[in-house]
Amino acid sequence: MKNVLVIGSTGQIGSELTMKLRKQINGATVVAGYIPGAEPKGVLKESGPSEQADVCNAAQLAQIVDKYRIDTIYNLAAILSATAEKKPLLAWDIQMNGLINILEIAREKGCAVFTPSSIGAFGPTTPHKSTPQDTVQRPTSMYGVTKVAVELLSDYYFHKYGVDTRSVRFPGLISYTTPPGGGTTDYAVEVFYSAVKGEEFVCPIAQGTYMDMMYMPDALRAAIEIMESDPSKLVHRNSFNIASMSFEPETLFAAIRREIPDLRTRYEVDPVRQSIADSWPDNMDDSCARKEWGWKPSYDLDGMVKDMISHLKK
Numbered sequence: 001m002k003n004v005l006v007i008g009s010t011g012q013i014g015s016e017l018t019m020k021l022r023k024q025i026n027g028a029t030v031v032a033g034y035i036p037g038a039e040p041k042g043v044l045k046e047s048g049p050s051e052q053a054d055v056c057n058a059a060q061l062a063q064i065v066d067k068y069r070i071d072t073i074y075n076l077a078a079i080l081s082a083t084a085e086k087k088p089l090l091a092w093d094i095q096m097n098g099l100i101n102i103l104e105i106a107r108e109k110g111c112a113v114f115t116p117s118s119i120g121a122f123g124p125t126t127p128h129k130s131t132p133q134d135t136v137q138r139p140t141s142m143y144g145v146t147k148v149a150v151e152l153l154s155d156y157y158f159h160k161y162g163v164d165t166r167s168v169r170f171p172g173l174i175s176y177t178t179p180p181g182g183g184t185t186d187y188a189v190e191v192f193y194s195a196v197k198g199e200e201f202v203c204p205i206a207q208g209t210y211m212d213m214m215y216m217p218d219a220l221r222a223a224i225e226i227m228e229s230d231p232s233k234l235v236h237r238n239s240f241n242i243a244s245m246s247f248e249p250e251t252l253f254a255a256i257r258r259e260i261p262d263l264r265t266r267y268e269v270d271p272v273r274q275s276i277a278d279s280w281p282d283n284m285d286d287s288c289a290r291k292e293w294g295w296k297p298s299y300d301l302d303g304m305v306k307d308m309i310s311h312l313k314k
């Protein structure tokens with residue numbers, strides 16, 4: 001990994017991944033790809049090149065790959081689960097037509113490709129506890145349908161053309177730099193902002209709903225480590241279960257109250273988000289990732305909560 005294009009560089013994952021790659025990979029050029037209206041600003045803009053990179057514009061992507069001799073593409077353009085239910089065709093366009101554009105360029109020009117999958121790639125008939133790496137994948141959301149197709153298409157390009165595609169199934173990601181938007185797991189980020197501002201938090205997810213979650217530093221490390229891992233050890237590719245913590249809303253609120261005792265919460269369940277959440281795993285089994293490329297999370301619930309609050313207070 002030397003010359004990298006991050007598509008979606010101003011989003012929740014991209015804004016932090018671009019900066020981490022620029023700091024971590026010696027001598028690398030990391031291009032921040034963006035769409036109009038989401039231009040990089042501040043340190044993201046100043047610390048390296050940026051280019052307009054719309055996944056639906058194959059010619060534009062090919063030009064960037066040529067100009068910077070890109071060898072690795074992080075494809076982080078996505079419409080998250082709750083928004084995808086409102087705009088299913090847009091989600092299909094970005095997630096599927098976007099991916100095929102990227103895979104075709106990768107095939108022609110020899111790039112490796114990381115396109116994240118998600119807990120959303122599972123559905124109501126998947127075993128919810130200790131969800132295995134290889135199991136039933138019949139999601140009922142448009143987001144999930146596209147994520148299963150992303151996994152299959154990425155594996156297809158690897159087996160048929162030898163394109164070096166690899167990825168992980170991200171849990172809900174918790175971070176303080178750039179907020180997510182339109183996801184089912186977003187509540188686990190939003191509650192921190194309410195807690196720090198002293199505002200009441202209205203939770204759209206019901207008590208007792210367990211979902212896998214992960215703190216952003218672990219997620220970024222996973223995205224880099226999988227791409228740097230020894231390919232001869234990979235039995236799987238698209239995509240690996242990775243896990244670090246699983247909780248219901250009440251458990252998260254209790255952990256935040258250990259730091260900010262006056263956090264006020266009430267529930268106003270959003271039926272769309274709730275039905276998506278109910279169809280997802282409670283907790284995934286990530287033993288294949290641990291075995292095949294040495295995945296190991298470093299944050300648990302309390303470690304994440306303390307770190308989140310100390311950064312948001314600043």
Ligand code: SER
Pocket residue numbers: 080081082117118119120143170171172173182183184185186
């Ligand atoms: N965080 C995503 C969502 O909630 C799932 O990967 O849509």
